[in-house]
Amino acid sequence: MLFRYVVFIVGIFLNFPILAEPVVKSSSAIYQQKAIALSLANDPLWLALIHYYPATFSSSGFKSYVDDAGFFLSVSGETDPQAELLTTINALFAAVTQPDEHAICRFPYRAKWIQEQLGISANDFPDVSCTDYQQWREQVNAVKASLIFPAAYLNSPSSMFGHTLLRFDPADVDSGSDWLSWALNFGANINMEDNSLFYAYRGLAGGYPGVYNMMRYFEKIKEYNYMENRDMWEYQLNLTQDEVDRMLSHVWELKNINFDYYFLDENCSFRLLELLELVRPESRLIEKFPLATIPIDTVRAVIEEEFVARRVFRPSEALVLNERIHGLNDDEKRLAKALAEDATLLDDEPFLSLSDDRKGEVVQVAYSYARFEQRKVARDTSMAKRSFQLLQALNKTPSKPVSVPVPAAPDLGHKSSLLGVGGGYQDDRFYSRLTYRYNYHDLLDRIEGYQQGAAIMAGRLDYRHYEGGLGQLERLDVIDIFSLSDWNLFMHSPSWRVQAGYERVMVGEENRDGAYQVNAGVGLAVAPMAASKIYSLAEARLEHTSIQKAFINTGVGARLGYLWYADWGTQQVEASGTYFLDDSYRARLDIKQNWVLGTQHALRLDAGLEFVRDVESPFIEASYRFYF
Amino acid sequence: MKKLLVAAGLMTASLTAFAEAPGGPGCGWGNMLLNGQKGLPMHLLATITNGTSGNNTFGMTSGTNGCSVGGTLTYGGKSMIDLSSIMDEFSEDVARGHGDAMTTIAVALDVQAEDRVVFNEVMHENFTAIFTAEDMTAEDVMVNVLAVMKSDSRLAKYAA
Incomplete structure (x- = not known):
């Protein structure tokens, strides 16, 4: 024991890990040789995992879409699939210092795939518990996934052709927990100090790095349904539990990793196709998009490749408000508009003379309309006071949910x-x-x-x-x-x-x-x-x-x-x-x-x-x- | 549905206001209800490239609106997801007695399916007790929601 301790200390001073290394080296060297013999670096799945694409000016013939040193374990990994594979194999056997930073925890999909391909027994890997990864997986807690398409929005250059993101759902999502599901969004990581013209230019020219972000789905509902008044279409995918597991284990590998972001082709929709094709390599999604990737076209491709189980419509707040407005007569419309601007009219005759049911409808329109208008500006105290008075009135009147007729789906x-x-x-x-x-x-x-x-x-x-x-x-x-x-x-x-x-x-x-x-x-x-x-x-x-x-x-x-x-x-x-x-x-x-x-x-x-x-x-x- | 509200061991429940908003200053829980949220002009800038504004989140913490990373949002000694950004929608749903935001809060509080109707009714009937002023914070709202639940025989177990 004392001897080991001394050797360990000496090892630190020499900056040379003496103890673990001999065993480790032989294991990883054997598997590296096996990987070379099997030409594993050219396997389509390995190429997909590291996001390689055929590149004329790369000596290996490949380059990765990823533009982030933190994603590659080999210094030449960005352009060399073989070097990245061999270095990854070596890293999987490396001694554990910080468990969550170990290759097994940082790159769980790579680890599992290499283990399967090379027939490595799990016991051969160092013993490591991936606390961060496990916590994240428990939090996301997904068995299903949906492709989400917020409809086109002409007033934002990035959304003129629509947008796509993924949502990961727990087993009982249909019981009302969909707002709490996790959304996975790929977008540019922008610098808020730039002005808007610069945004548009850099978005097109590729000046911003693209990153994946995860957030609760209600943040996206707020953003699209409420702020931008865009209808959302949700395409529930028929992915198996295993496919969802594998996708998430790769999503983890992309945590805080920068991609090159290009508005026209290497955009949100392209990145999501990569994820889908990764878990179903037999599908032919990416090859359908040699040039620009328009979000709705990718939705159609995903349907054609039989990923979609069913379609759900989530109307924008503006559409719901319009539906309620249609239910009012002309006098009620004028009254609702006046109430939205002046809540003291709640105490006046025109409103008080309405039946309880009509009061409820009028107040609902007045409140929704006030909020609709207020979303466009920074809110002040008088707006807040007015909204609160309308809410109190809404609380005292009957209210019925309204259902919006479902329009034709964009994929049709x-x-x-x-x-x-x-x-x-x-x-x-x-x-x-x-x-x-x-x-x-x-x-x-x-x-x-x-x-x-x-x-x-x-x-x-x-x-x-x-x-x-x-x-x-x-x-x-x-x-x-x-x-x-x-x-x-x-x-x-x-x-x-x-x-x-x-x-x-x-x-x-x-x-x-x-x-x-x-x-x-x-x-x-x-x-x-x-x-x-x-x-x-x-x-x-x-x-x-x-x-x-x-x-x-x-x-x-x-x-x-x-x-x-x-x-x-x-x-x-x-x-x-x-x-x-x-x-x-x-x-x-x-x-x-x-x-x-x-x-x-x-x-x-x-x-x-x-x-x-x-x-x-x-x-x-x-x-x-x-x-x- | 996995329990989203997890009892945090030895800490005892306390419904008194916190000295600092959970998650730290700048976290959504301190946002005033119905007031002071940034409007569409700022939002438009951020959507130009479908982007996020430097706040690089990966669902590791509960917050996406500036809540401290690694810190845990707590209410009465329980960790909780950051629901502050749907407090507006929640207030409307409570006022009228139905809606997705209220269902979401119920699910987040682990209210079981069979008690959701009761939850909706109790929230609706106690609107004036929960929403006492237009300038209250999301945190104040949560404190009141839990207090109302505690005084109801069916819901008390979810707020304990």
């Missing part, structure tokens, strides 16, 4: 990319036309699974081929967003649009020319009937053409339109005009009709007029549209 909507072929006639010439859109949805596309009045397109191309052989690029939009929000007694959100790209326009009375342009507008929309909108916007436009004198021509304009949604399709009538600072102007009228032929098929008709001064140029176009 048309697919994100579009190809259109057709023909048209303008300026005494026939032409054939080709349309390609990278993504996502315009105002007239089939509405099922999308939101009325919300259009977002990235990468749209129109090409015309005229009779006689002339081919011309008619339009190339980089981005085109149109957000129409109903303006009514309760809701006061502006409508807006922004568009940037290249388009051929009438310039002067004789000429058409290509214009590089950016335009934006703001205004408001109303819903005269259900499923219809009338909108009006004031706009500004900057454009460059080769004909105009000014290098950049500046214009101001207006847009007025009508939109109507029917089961069989969508109709739009729109007039717009721009007056330029060089005293020229341009206007156009469009009558558009989209006929739905099937989920992925439609016919589109567009007829109208373009005006410049005394010249008018009528046109008519028809095309078949295929979504894929």
Whole structure:
């Protein structure tokens, strides 16, 4: 005993672990050789565990998506699967100093997989109890998982195409504990000191590290359903207990680990596909997304690969509030709005004369509306006082839960990319036309699974081929967003649009020319009937053409339109005009009709007029549209 | 459902207010109900990249709103998850007698399924005893909830 103690002390001084090392080294060396003989470093699962992807400029042919030294045990691990594997094997046999930092505890999935692949008896590993990991697993306590899709949200660049996260549920989640389940979110770890423009730039360019975070699911419900008024769709997965276990053991390995974060491809949805494919390697999820990863497309892929057991809808607070507002008559609506702004009206005749049931509905709308408005601003004492008075009134009146009709699920909507072929006639010439859109949805596309009045397109191309052989690029939009929000007694959100790209326009009375342009507008929309909108916007436009004198021509304009949604399709009538600072102007009228032929098929008709001064140029176009 | 409220050994129950909000200053339990929460403008900044604002959490502690890491949130000597961020929703649910936030609090307090209806009724009937002022903190609310539960024969066992 004394001898061992002395050797140990000497060992410390020599910084050379004498005692444990000989045994350890031989074990790990044998298994390292076995791993090399089995070519284990090239095993798809090992490559997936370390998040390797094929990389041309790496000597091993691989590089990891992970950008964090804390994830690799080998110094060359980021680009060398073999070195990382051999170093990991060695680390698994290393003497235990800090149990929770030992490779067995820090990388439980790696440890289990290596043990299985190399036939290592558990007794051969050093005896270590992973307190942190075990506590975390007990806390998360999951046997099931759901893929969560908060619907698209045009007012945030990162969420325009939706978002995805995972939720881990205990066995009895259906008994009302879902708010307490754990959510796993992958997102950028941002620096709050940067301004918002910088955020957007760095988010796109990859300036922020991406990390996984876990939080109670109610934090996410608050964020999406309450703060951002986004509906949430929950896709309960059919993962087995074993698959959930393995996924969580890998999630633990990613704790506080930085990934490169890119908005378009290596984003939240891509990272979740990796996790799903890790536990079901036979599924082919990742290979479906060679370029950008749009969240709803990943949801569809997960459904196609048969991961999904059922779908649950969680309406936003705004949707619930709207449903309650619909239940009020006009007088009650005005009263509810007035109460939300002045709680002393609770003691006045109009409110007191209502029946108890109606009082309950009116107070509920007043309170929900007050909270809805207050979420937009920093709250002050008078708001808090008013809310409290309304709550006290709510407590004294009867209240019924309200159920919101479930809309069509987003995965049932048309697919994100579009190809259109057709023909048209303008300026005494026939032409054939080709349309390609990278993504996502315009105002007239089939509405099922999308939101009325919300259009977002990235990468749209129109090409015309005229009779006689002339081919011309008619339009190339980089981005085109149109957000129409109903303006009514309760809701006061502006409508807006922004568009940037290249388009051929009438310039002067004789000429058409290509214009590089950016335009934006703001205004408001109303819903005269259900499923219809009338909108009006004031706009500004900057454009460059080769004909105009000014290098950049500046214009101001207006847009007025009508939109109507029917089961069989969508109709739009729109007039717009721009007056330029060089005293020229341009206007156009469009009558558009989209006929739905099937989920992925439609016919589109567009007829109208373009005006410049005394010249008018009528046109008519028809095309078949295929979504894929 | 695993018990989320765990008796912490020898500590005896005490419902008196804490000198410092559980989880430390800046933790959500000190947030005033219905007041002072940051609104949408700040929130919008944080959502640009689906991000989190430097507060790197992994579910290791109960808090995600600045509660001290490694410290345990306690009420009456029991460790508890941080429910402060749903106190707004809870107050509305108690006022009207139904809702997901109230169910969540019941589950977090380990109220069994057969007693949830009683829990909802007792909370609803005692709204004025639980929510006494608009500027009370989430912590005050929890203290009152436990006091109300203690005085009810069916619910006392969950608050003991």
